[in-house]
Amino acid sequence: MSLFRRREPPLPKAAVCFALPFSTRRAADWLRNLGGCRPIGVLSDDCDDVVWQCAAEQADLLLLETDFTEGVEDKDVSARCDIAVEVRRKLPDCRIYLVCEDGHPEKLAALEKAAELKLIDGYCLGSLTVQQVLIWLNETTKRRKEERT
Amino acid sequence: MTDYDLRTRKALRQVTLLEYGCGPETLRRRKICPNCGKANSADRTDCADCGARLPEMTLYDLYRSRHRCCPGCGVAVTDVARYCPECGARLPKGAARQEAAV
Numbered sequence: 001m002s003l004f005r006r007r008e009p010p011l012p013k014a015a016v017c018f019a020l021p022f023s024t025r026r027a028a029d030w031l032r033n034l035g036g037c038r039p040i041g042v043l044s045d046d047c048d049d050v051v052w053q054c055a056a057e058q059a060d061l062l063l064l065e066t067d068f069t070e071g072v073e074d075k076d077v078s079a080r081c082d083i084a085v086e087v088r089r090k091l092p093d094c095r096i097y098l099v100c101e102d103g104h105p106e107k108l109a110a111l112e113k114a115a116e117l118k119l120i121d122g123y124c125l126g127s128l129t130v131q132q133v134l135i136w137l138n139e140t141t142k143r144r145k146e147e148r149t
Numbered sequence: 150m151t152d153y154d155l156r157t158r159k160a161l162r163q164v165t166l167l168e169y170g171c172g173p174e175t176l177r178r179r180k181i182c183p184n185c186g187k188a189n190s191a192d193r194t195d196c197a198d199c200g201a202r203l204p205e206m207t208l209y210d211l212y213r214s215r216h217r218c219c220p221g222c223g224v225a226v227t228d229v230a231r232y233c234p235e236c237g238a239r240l241p242k243g244a245a246r247q248e249a250a251v
Contacts, residue, residue, distance in 0.1 A: 119160055
């Protein structure tokens with residue numbers, strides 16, 4: 001074995017911030033079992049907390065969950081975009097994706113617009129699937145490679 | 150305020166308007182179904198809910214037909230305004246409110 005073996009680049013750091021702390025823990029565990037990234041659970045979805053933790057951990061991607069329940073105002077698309085903007089200010093290369101619950105077609109226009117305006121890098125509707133996460137991880141890895149070259 | 154702040158603030162405003170509000174950007178992309186009242190996307194010809202034929206007029210056209218608007222930026226202005234409070238453009242004298250023919 002050569003001492004000068006080329007090292008593999010470290011796996012991307014994936015910060016997960018879901019609407020509730022227990023779902024954040026569950027999602028982080030799920031990501032760790034899936035492999036391909038180093039998950040970080042952001043238990044508070046307060047804007048300052050998310051920004052601080054992502055910056056401290058130098059996250060490569062951030063998964064933010066929305067909550068469209070009636071009466072919940074601080075977990076909608078625009079509030080999550082607000083967090084995305086602040087995270088990008090600290091980490092311009094961090095990729096940000098929204099995980100949204102299904103059954104709210106009225107939110108689609110805002111989600112499309114947020115992706116079009118590059119406030120977020122993408123979104124998914126319904127439960128997070130393995131395939132979707134792998135696509136996002138691939139995008140992140142590709143982006144990191146481009147930055148290095 | 151930096152260029153980044155201005156750009157993102159404008160982008161966020163557009164997202165918020167699409168989610169909740171009725172600014173010109175949102176109104177231009179919406180048509181109201183005359184049958185059930187549902188707001189549809191402006192590129193649709195039939196209502197997504199009841200299938201009724203949608204009018205050509207977007208919500209923005211309807212809004213403009215009922216208010217005196219600045220020809221430059223499109224915001225609604227009062228009947229006595231001489232300059233647009235939003236963009237500062239001089240408003241035409243005779244462009245008082247036109248009643249909608251709806």
